[in-house]
Amino acid sequence: MSKVYFVIAAALLLSSCSSKIDYTELKNDIQTNQNQFCARYESANGKDKSLKIDSARSYILKVLVENVFPAWYGTDWAFHGTTETPNEGSIACGYFVTTTLRDAGIEVKRVTWAQMASEAMIKEMTTDDRIKRFSNASMETIKKTIKDWGEGLYVVGMDNHTGFIVNYNDEISFVHSSFMLWGGVETQSLDDTSPLTKSKYRVIGKILDDEMVKTWLDCDS
Numbered sequence: 001m002s003k004v005y006f007v008i009a010a011a012l013l014l015s016s017c018s019s020k021i022d023y024t025e026l027k028n029d030i031q032t033n034q035n036q037f038c039a040r041y042e043s044a045n046g047k048d049k050s051l052k053i054d055s056a057r058s059y060i061l062k063v064l065v066e067n068v069f070p071a072w073y074g075t076d077w078a079f080h081g082t083t084e085t086p087n088e089g090s091i092a093c094g095y096f097v098t099t100t101l102r103d104a105g106i107e108v109k110r111v112t113w114a115q116m117a118s119e120a121m122i123k124e125m126t127t128d129d130r131i132k133r134f135s136n137a138s139m140e141t142i143k144k145t146i147k148d149w150g151e152g153l154y155v156v157g158m159d160n161h162t163g164f165i166v167n168y169n170d171e172i173s174f175v176h177s178s179f180m181l182w183g184g185v186e187t188q189s190l191d192d193t194s195p196l197t198k199s200k201y202r203v204i205g206k207i208l209d210d211e212m213v214k215t216w217l218d219c220d221s
Helices: 003-043 047-071 093-103 110-114 118-125 139-148 209-215
Strands: 131-135 150-159 164-170 171-178 186-191 203-205
Touching: 003 047, 003 093, 047 093, 047 150, 047 164, 047 186, 047 209, 093 110, 093 118, 093 164, 093 171, 110 118, 118 150, 118 203, 131 139, 131 209, 139 150, 139 164, 139 171
Parallel strands: none
Antiparallel strands: 131 203, 150 164, 150 203, 164 171, 171 186
């Protein structure tokens, strides 16, 4: 083995190990913060509890968008992909949704829900009044709906795909494990060519409602 090849191989190995350690540390940090949010929620009364729920919801959205999702960018897609480690193995679109939510401390049935039809999975995550369905709608209609609906995290189901729509800091994006082109986990503009733009049917559910956040705040879990 040449010295140059050895150096490159060693660098790749260190990079891979660093990624695993960083993601493990991220999940540990999330757990620590979750415990702290739980303690503050338990000690709050009345209106203060509602404020703690809002604060926890903001934290969950922030850590998913700024930390958890980016850790997965570039991870390969495969129809039967079930990896639980970013950039190691491959991950299918449904497993990307359930795995990232689980890693943020949200109570999900990672395997069962990932294998469901996307609309059925969305119905497990939120209530009917927070779900909207679109048939042959333009992307402008989708974008306007998400903008009017407000900042937050949405799970979107398509003809043969699922992922997240994120409305965060006045930007709307599509985060998913894509089977198109080279495939893999990525974030895209809603206008970029993707399964979202090509799908004729779309069902969108806004998650992180009060009940989901209260479950996240359950210190006994």
